[in-house]
Every structure is written in structure tokens, then in C-alpha cells.
Amino acid sequence: MSLDVHQIRWRSSYLEIDYSSRDGGVPWLYCVGRCQFVPFEIVGLESGVRRARLNLVLGDGREVLPGGQWIICEKIKESALVSLQALYAEYPLMPQRVDYDVRHLLPPELRDDDEAVAQYTDEERLELVARHPYVTSGVTYDDEVLERLDNLDRVFRYGKNSYAYTGVFVPKTNRAGLIYLALHMQFFQRNKTPRHRQRSRRQMQKDVFAATYSVMTKLVPRKRNRILFLKENGEGPTENMEALQSRMIERGMDKRFDIRARYRNVFAGRQNIVAWLRDLFEIARSRYVFIDDYTPVFNFIDPGEDVTLTQIWHAGVGFKSVGYARFGLKGSPDPYNSAHRRYTYALVGNEHLRRIYSEVFGIEEEALLATGMPRLDHFLDEKVEKEYREEMADKFPWSAKGRVIVFAPTFRGTGQRTAYYPYDEIDMDRLYRMCVETDTYFVFEMHHFIRKRPDISAEYADRIFDLSDESLTKLFFIADVLVTDYSSCFYDYLLLKKPVVFFVPDKTAYSLIRGVQRSIDEMAPGVVCDTFDEFLDVLRTRHYETVSPHPSSIDRAAERSGLASDRAIDTIIYGKDVPGVRKQASGKGGVVPVRQSDKSAKSERKAKELLDSKVADKDTKSASDEEE
Template sequence: MSITIEDISWERVFLRITYRSDSLASLKLYRVRTETFVPFVEIQDGDRVVATMNVTQGGGRHPLDDGEWIICQELTPQESSLSWVRENAPYLITLSRKRLWGQLKPAQRRRLRENGITYLEYDFSDDEIEAGIRRRPYATHGITYAPSVMEHLDSYSHVFRYVNGKYAMAASFLPGRDATDYFYVRLAIDFFVKNKKPQTRRFSLRQLEKRAFSLYYAVARRLLKPRGNTVLFLKENGEEPTENMAAVRDRMLERGMEREYPIIERYRNTFGSRQKLGSWIKDINAIAKSRFIFIDDYCPAFNFIEPDDDTILTQVWHAGVGFKSVGYARFGIQGSPDPYQSAHRRYDYALVGNSELREIYSEVFGIEEAALLATGMPRLDHFLDEEKRVTAENRLLAEYPWMSEGRVIVFAPTFRGKGQATAYYPYDLFIDYEALWKMCEETNSYFVFEMHHFIKERPEIPEEYSSRLKDLSDESLSDLLHVADVLITDYSSCFYDCLLLKKPVVFYVPDKIEYSATRGVQRSVDEMAPGLVCESSAELVSALASGQYATVAPDTSMIDRCMEGSGLAADRVIDAVLLGKDVPGVRLPCDHS
């Protein structure tokens, strides 16, 4: 029962979905919370069907209930049986396992994960799995969406105001991916009351925690007080400094600044497990003692702490700019930051690679362009040094001798998921290990996985392919690029580094439309990618086998030319932020009109 949805539209309170089907299929909405279906009124003309629903009567004599309604097909009792599912729809078993896993106690799930057991390995009985399928007898895998629908999904949402605008019902179309990484769409129904002070929120435990931390910071600031010009390097999503942080810190030490500017360093991962109160207190104490604070990436402490006017908070974001939407560029998409209470709004300064990137990062961080310092990326200060290249190559070739025996292909995609806590990569859908191995054998190549550090699950390379396929995710990508002959990535900004080395890049984006709908992109891969774009595994393998990627020359306007070769980005940061100097080209020119 295959359905292709070709159009979504509204006519007053009527939602219309137009689709084509190769069989007698039927669309329905399913509300997970109450495990109920609501049908459409469908008119069929050949293989074309127009499905209509009055949203004010979706619940009989009242509107559709609030919550998320999945666009789906209803399974028959036979299609809900385990025997039928095993033969015709095994993905339903995976989905049932994921739901059953979610019903386990959090402490039990945590213990199982620590022992390397996930919902795929846990010993659920057949009866439990079948009961899970029968409890929620809906399917989305037979439903696909025309590219035009997916590209404009957010434009189909509708707000109905009533009672003189004091109330509103919002009908929003939300893209999603299930536990098998299949794309599906939900219709979210929400009811709102007009709020004269939108920055305020209802009382909650989280709000109470934020107020308590904010109060503690105010007290700690008075008691501890910064000792002169203390500098704090703080990271809350990893246990080591990022390359940008390390570059600024190391340059301070090289310039002998540590006496006049004492350095404090705190690096921990707040996303790995439940955090203890004492760890947060130590973070706040370090913040309270500091005059200058450098952070890299999202730092949750500043969601509830607003540094006082004597503190300068600088975001030293480690990347250039890729294609994926981050920060406020994702506003309105699941996982986007709060417009009033987000760490991004606290920055006094944020670093950008060059002046051309101010507009993009003003949107990302939700701050004015004047707060963006065009210093260049400190981590790239020595990236093009011959000494660094030789050191990186010698170390890698000594540890991995096979790198000198054939072409080295480095695969460095970004993660899927909302953020660090849910990051993953769909290997089963995107990676054909056998085809890659055959290509490597025929072309004397080595395919190196260098997965994003947020992705905990590494590629499970079959033993018979391990001679040519290698997982070096723990290695430095910067070092690997020095020995790479070609880089494969997707929506990440790591391609900038490769272009600086004048090496070719392939963009592997089999989920281009789905990713754009669920995560969001700031720039089109098709229009802006400085290299060959492949949308299927077969295309990728063919391009690597033929070397076709070498014929696609990148537009020089895409290369992040922010004085990387000058080796002075860290100095610009130090001079502009710590010493308050007006470094040429770093700050936005003042308007003297």
C-alpha cells in the first residue's frame, strides 16, 4: 500500500491532502497519546485521492484534540500479527522494541546502556513485541512525500485565532524520523492563550532551578570577585578544550600573559549523564571569579546565568560555516533555542572566520553584527604550516603504514538528531560496506571513517572488509586531512579546511530533502557546494571509482579566506578581547555619519 503525497492545502477550516496510490490505501491521523485514529473524507479519481478533514470537527463536535497526530495508514488485525510483520514489515518490530525500551525505568536503561545493550539487543519476548504493534497499529513506511511538499512543509502550518484574538489554535506540520530513520510527518495541534509578557513562563521546577542558580551566581560574584584579569576557558559538552580554545590559551602562554591574566580551565560533558549539583556549583564559581570567559559551542550554564557588566563572554565557535542550520537559524524547528532565555543571547563577542560571515552568525546567535569579531579561526593559525603537515603525516604514516600504499578517502559527515544527546548516523541506510570495499580493492584505496564526536555509535565494519575500511574516529580530522586524497562530507563545515589544502571534496547527501525538512539548512547544497554532490550510495561509489570528483573545481568565493595563512587569528582574539585594541578588520567599522 504505497502512498505519495503530492500536495497539502487549506480552504478555511478544511485541511486537504492530495495523494496518489497504487492500491486501495487510505490516510488517517493517529494520536499516540490516546491511541486513537481519525479518518479523512476521501474522494478518489483513478489513482489520485483528495483527503479532506474539517479540523473544527475532527473530534466530532469539537476540534481535533491537542497533541501530535501522525499522518499514517491503519494496520488491519492481520497486519498487526508478528508473523505477517516478520515477512512484510520487519521495521515494525524495531519500532515496537523502541517503544518497549522507553517503558523501562530510566535507571534500568542506563545500566543496560553501560553494558552495551540497546533496545535492539534487549531480550523482549515475541508476545511483548506483538502486543506493542497491536497497541499502536499504524504504519508510515508506505507513505512518501513529493519533494515540493517536503521543501515547503513549514509553509502549510495554519493559525486560527478566536474570541477576539485572545485565543488561538495552531495546526503545524512537523517533520520527523522514526527509530529506523524513516521520514514521516505529524500534524501538531496546539491551543494558546494570549500572553502580554511573552518572556515570562509558567512556574516549573526548571524555572526554579534557573532562579536558584542565578541567585547563587550573584552571591558568588560578590564573595569570590575576579582576581584582576582572570581568564576562564569553559566547555560543558566535552572533557577537553576545542582546537580554537587551545589555540588562544597556548598563544597567551607563548606571549607570557599568564601572570597578568591568570587562567582557569573547566572542561566537562553535561550531556553524558545526570549532572551533580556540585559540578554546576564549581562551574558557577569559576564564572564568578573570572573577568574574561571563552566558551566554544553550546554552554548550558549561561541559559540561567547572565554575566554582569564587568565580565566579557566570548564564543569562540570552532567551525567555519557549513550548510546545516544551527542556533536561531533553526527557530521554529524542534530543538531551536528559547528566544528569551538562551545562552547565545549572552555573548559580548563571537568569533567569525571573516567579515562575510557576520550576517550568517548574527542570525545563528541572535546577536547584532557589531558583536561578531572577524578574527579568523585560531585553530587554523598553523594549519598550513609545512612543519605541522610533516609532523602530522609522519605520525599517521608510522601508526598506519597502509596510508602510504594507496589513495586515502576520509569520510567525515555531521550527525543526525536534535543535538549531542540524540546524535546518530544512519549507517544501515547510507553505507554499503561491500560496495565500498570492492571499489577500494579495485582502485587501491582506503576508506576512513572519521565520525562526529557527538556520535557514540561507531560503524560496525564487517571483518571481511576491514582491510580497506577503517574507523579512525578518535583521530584528529585536521591531521587526517593532511594525508587524505579526497574528503567526503555532507552538511558540515569541515570542507573549508580541505579546500585550504587545495584538495577535492565530495558531498554525500542521500537525505538532502529530509535533512532540510527536519534539521534545516541555511544554504542550498545544490547551489553552494564546492564539489561533487552525490545523492545515493551507488553515485558515491561510482564517483570514487572513476575519480569524477577531481573534475569539479570549487568556486573560490566558497573558500573561507580569513587570513588563515597569516598565523595571527589567536593574536587578534587576544588583542581585541583581552587588551581591547582596535585590530584592523576585526570589528565592524563604526558609523560616523
């Protein structure tokens, strides 16, 4: 026995196993029907306990862990597979498994015939084990783990709840009578005929888009020097896009490259076919495509391996779950045909965020470039700070008369069409009285998805303001305190070394419905307020001044250097090896895995689906049910 499992848990799409090992062994997942091992990521904990982590979204390359029965096990040592004697010496319970496997190779009428069993040579017996080189007899489980198995079943919904990906832990016993666990992963489709017809029409529309794009790429020559900035959830560029494009022009790249931009809001209403065709045409003509935020067109098309698609991503890091970190919750992306899977690269603020955004986008950490955020290149520039302060002071003279609190929460709801904020959590009368008593000006800066603005009556208008149309970045420079919730906006604000307060009265409900990627109570770099009373008290007493964020929250060299745009340009456009930007891959030569085209992915998926149809039958007959 070498592995003792103390706890099994789910964290979003991650499966985590806490264990201890007396001989350095590590756990694996193994599917007998597929003859496939899947490794865990191993991290150290305290007191000799280690944690094995597996992101199901990346269980099989850029696809989820395939359906089938996955056994928690150890991998048989290669040194034990040199001979049957070595195998039996290393694993004393192995003879029982080998005997079982041999007998089940025989016709049913001969399985009890010892003479027939004896005809198998040592080499043939060793080969049987080598086909499935796993062992479960070395893995034991604490009683608490086995008692909680029913609580570990997971259902990951997607496709507007039409599909589900489920995980169920099933206890079994091997030939030695020892318990082992198998994780059964299965896919389900809601069987409702009207919904099926509606889904089929949507699929036809997607197929038409994909076919149209394919024709365009053949008829329209792709320009090797064209750079496209594409946005589909707003009429103008994001700050990241603007910063990156401006830097390209500053470097004179507009003389060598054809730099284009296309911005529109596909969520604003019904979109005409001409607008969609224009998107497809622009992508088909471009060699480099930069997007910021979710871009629906890439749900329908694969841009192709000769296109470098880069997600700049507007957020630093917050608490709310987005992308595949919401896998299984309402509105979570499709595990196969999601725009996130198409990215060649995605930019992150620093190397510590690679793991977080690997989960969010469902792509490898090697595809995440630690360039820093382009919009922050001039964030700490004294000239820029002075310019922003003067601009805000001219527009809002009251900002120099007292304390300024900027309230910038994220939206509730599943997306742009359903976004809202629960204003009933805020008592405007009490908020106003606090502002008067403490010489404070309170500014609402609502998320751009939220259409309904706060109702500020005339009697409060001298202390409470709605400045949602202003640049949040510029407001940061006149703010003395930032108040937010699950948003990532504090990520930028911390660079100014000013305090942050987190107002989360709906913390429990938000966690269950929307999902949080990190615990706000454990990770928030500021005071966390669960009630409005507590919130007002913190603002009135300035209790936030007694809480200092961890140095790692504000000591971020990549953002402070002011070179994020240059790092992105040099790495993506010019192919330079900029120090610290790329993570070396574990494969040969540190090469970043190439994004699969739809054609190759679909052909591989067909093969997997054929195999999936056989896995259940094979598993019931194979050594996975009774082995060793």
C-alpha cells in the first residue's frame, strides 16, 4: 500500500484529491476501455499531504475528459514489467488479477479448467498486464471519503441546459476484496422533441456560417500583413484594444501592416445577415485577429491554423466565475464548440494568472502569454495621471472637496441580455446621510451590461452621482476608495496603492447561481462586507484603512514596466522570444500546442464517439470491474 486518500472534492471543473504517499507514488486516472492514462497535477501541502488536481475541461487536450469509467489508481512501474517474477515481487496481489484476466480470455466453458489456464506462458501473462498497466491495490481511502461519495456526484450543464456532462464516483472491489473508486463520466442530451427540432435549426445556421466562411477563405486571398481588431459586444474599442493598436501605430507598423478595426454589438438586437457576412469576410482576409471579451462568431467558425487569434481579455482577475470556470452552471460554454477553444493565444497580467485563465478559457497554460495588460502601459505614468486628474477635476469640481468613493460592481444575470443589479440592497437615504456626515461623494459606475441605472432623486444629487458613462480608469485617479464585489476592476486599482472595499450582500446566492472562482472571504485584498449595515459602518469609520492587501497583489512587475503592448506585439506579430512571456511546455522543445482546426477536431471526435459507444460494454466485461 502506498497511497492514502484523505479527501476528494470538486472545485468548479477541477477534481482534487488530497493524499499522502509513503514511497513517492502519485495517483492517475485510467480508462480500461480506452487504454488511456490521464495525469494529475501534483502540488505539495502541509504535513506530508499532497494534492492531485485535474481540470476536466482539459482532460483530453482541449476537450473534456472523455466519457467512460476512469479508475483512480497507480501506474505500474516500468521496472516491474520486465518479467512476471519482478511484477509479482513488486505487487504481491497481482497474481489474482492475472489469473482472473487469463480465465476471462477463455470461452465460458473453459474458465474453470486449470489445464487450459496453464497453457498461457509467462510472457503472455505479462503482456496482459502491460496492456493495462495500472494497479488499485496500493490506493486506500479514509472512511470519511467513502461516506461522502454520494455528495460528490456532479452534473455539468451546457447548451442552455439541453446537455449535461456528469461525473459519478462508484465504489468497487478488486479480486483481493479491496475497495477502489471509479469515476464514471457520461454525456446526456435532454430528450424533448420540440427542443430537439429547435436545436437542429440552430445547428443548421451554424453549419451555414461555417460553410460560408470556408468558401470565403478559398475565394478571398488572405492578406499576410492584415491585422484585425474585432469586437462584437460594443460599438467602440476596449481600453486594451485601443492601447495595443495605438502602440502599433507609434511603432510605425501601420506602414508595413494593414491594420483594421471592426466594432459592433451583436446583443443590441436582431442582426442582419450582411453584418455577419462582413465579420466573416474581415476574418477571412486577416492574418492576425485580436479580440477582447467573448466573441460569438468564433462559436460558429474555426478561423484556421494560418490565423493567429489572440484574446486580449479586458479583466485582470476577479472572483466571479467566467468561461469554463462556470462549467456545469447555467450559461456555461459548450465543451467542444466554444469560441474560447479557438484562441491561439490569450494575454494575462502576469505568470501567476496562467492557471486561472487556463481554466477560464479551457486552453493550455502554454497558450497564455504573461505580457501584462496593454491598457496599463501608461497607468502609472505621472503625465497621464496628471492629465486624468485635471480632466476629472474640470468636469466634476466637487471631487476636490471631500472623500470620493467609486462603486463599481459587476452585473447579475447570465450575460448582456439579462444583466441587472439588485439596487434594493442599497438604502439611498442612509447612504446619503453617511455621505453628508463624513464629507463624502459617492459615485455609481455600473457595468456596461446593466441597462437600468440607479434611481438617484434630486434630494441626493449633491452627494450621490451616476457616472456610468465615464471611463472607470479615469475615475480611479480621483477615487479615495473603490467599492466593488466580484468584479476584477480592483486589479487595476491596487496598482495605485489605495484601499478597496468589497460589498457582497448576496454572496451565498451569487456563489450558487453565478459561481465564484476564488473565495472572496479568503482572497479579497480588502474589507469584505456582507450586509449594508456593515458596509456603512466600514465607510463611516474608515475601517478599510486598517487592512493592507498582500504585497503580491500590488507588486506586479509586468504591469509596472509599461511594456505590455510591446511584449504582445513582439511575441505574437514578430515571433520573438520575449523573456517571461511564454511558459515552457512540458513537451519536446517547449513548443506550444497548435490549435486544432475544426476538420481535424471533428474527425478525431468521430473516432472518439465510436469508441465511446463501445466503452460501456467493454468496461462491464473488462478487468476494470474485478481486477487484481
